[in-house]
Amino acid sequence: MNEKVALVTGASRGIGLAISKVLLELGYIVYGICRYPNQSEFQNQNFHFIECDLSNPKQIQKLIDSFPNRDRLHVIVNNAGFAQFGPIEELSPEKMIEMVQVNLTAPILITNGFTRYLKQNEGHIFFIGSVSGNLVSPWGNVYGSLKAGLHHFSRSLFDELRKYLVKVHLLVPDITKTNFYEDLNIEPDSDTSSYLLPEQIATVVKQILLDESGMLVHETHISPQLFKIKRKKFLK
Template identity: 60%
Template structure:
């Protein structure tokens, strides 16, 4: 019988790359995303569920759509949203949205599925960000909520290990996705200066398949060199 995985943010970027990797590993994947209709990747065992994690009240409805909920053995938190600006220019709505997507909803979703993950001796993977560990100009709120989910993952590791539930925190550096579409910076053209979603999915795959007898609770993934460029805006 195939194992069941839940992946947030599964319609694009890192979440989609992880979902496709899990499908090749013979998982049934339930992907939670805002706009499943925009995803062109269609597979027999890939079930996209429409859900807005900026509204934690939607989580019970999302859970009801997981028709094989009792078989879930893997939960991957990859959904994200980012707004970078001086603190006085961030609207209350954008601040709340980042807190809900990166902190509140992952905590509620994890809490809702923990009993099942304990029963199945499952695994939880959090996709963090280097912004949660380092100073990020104009990334005050985004870096803070990422730091929060990093700490949550670390505390959860110690709480759940006694129940044979493995918790991993994957912290990527600059990754070439549409994350930068609305920012004033973007990855440099040098391919050594950024990561690709498939590379993060590769790391997740190895964490899941590892049978060494020990657990890697946290791993930082960085490009070979550091380069970033500012976008040129037309006047």
Template identity: 55%
Template sequence: MTGASRGIGLSISQKLVSLGYKVYGVSRNPETCVYTNELFHLISCDLTNTKQLDQLLDRIPDRKEISILIHNAGLAYFAPVEELSSEKIREMISLHITAPMLLTSQLTRILKENKGRIVFIGSVAGNEISPWGNVYASLKAGIHHYARELFSELRKFGVKVHLLILDITKTDFYNHLNFEPDEDPKSYLLPNQIAEVVEELVVGDRGWVIPEIQISPELFKLKRKKQN
């Protein structure tokens, strides 16, 4: 589980632990996580650092038992294209495209042996034209297509691939953006609701699979943050 120390990643991790899974969570800042459980193991790793990423699986002693890979880590910078620094663009590319592709490649043989699953946490931004979301939305669209390609490629080997396309979800994703979810509880999703959807997808072997699902709140409302 990438991005496991907070928000959606932590909620999914807690749900999987409650179901008896041993969870290896990846986080850039694991020390910020307040959740502890004997089945929950946080690993410090900067997924934008290819050297750390290449060494990640070596730090999981029972990696050959891995049956689920969840790509959740992400961040976004929204700005006119000419105002996005090269550092921010590279960071988003590394986190949203490079890291998921490399991790998937490294784990595919194991997931084939275990008839496992890959879950991608996507975004409606990847399906729409987002104001100032030029790079972020394009990367999400790219990883959506990658998930669809993998579903087609890996299903013949018994590996189930799921793409969850999320709408507005109330997390600290919006901390450094100039907009955020509205106060109306019907206008945003909560991390535990996403975890419940993941539970429905991964529990049991029904003989069928949901390759793609979009989850949206009842209402669409956003608000601009007040400027200090």
């Protein structure tokens, strides 16, 4: 009954699932937050899905109020996110609002709701940012702006919480081969040197959690050796 607890958003697949597996390997009880838990086939006795629509602040508050074993919460991984790219006038207002809620509002609300427990446990907060948050990206300006906001929130939170021995980490991955690109018109190149794998991002999380040197690297940029990306070919 003394196991440490971790919360991971977007845990049903991709980077979130890879990080969840690493946390399980390290002995954590992991609660994976996602909208459609039945879409994942992964099972482990210490891995528990919690269904939550992170675009809905009322559901986030319900998650915070009912979260199990919160007194043992040591790690939060704010990973969930999605993007729509295109000319600004062609983006759906509804999808833009959903992007704001999932990519920026949800991590802020979750951090607000659980930080007191991380202070008690001298825990870790991870934010999965994006290289898009550091670039000027035509057609990706909404997503990039939201990731830039997440980066700034993480940097400010680092200075706020370090005196309480809460460790705040911002991971900024470049092109990573996940289903993130399913609904986009671009995708990683076939060259394996041009993209990251979710397991590589998870390895960075593992290294951070195992480090007992007292040194804290707040911001970590993770890139493949090469930069290549390709546009999808759509059949008419």
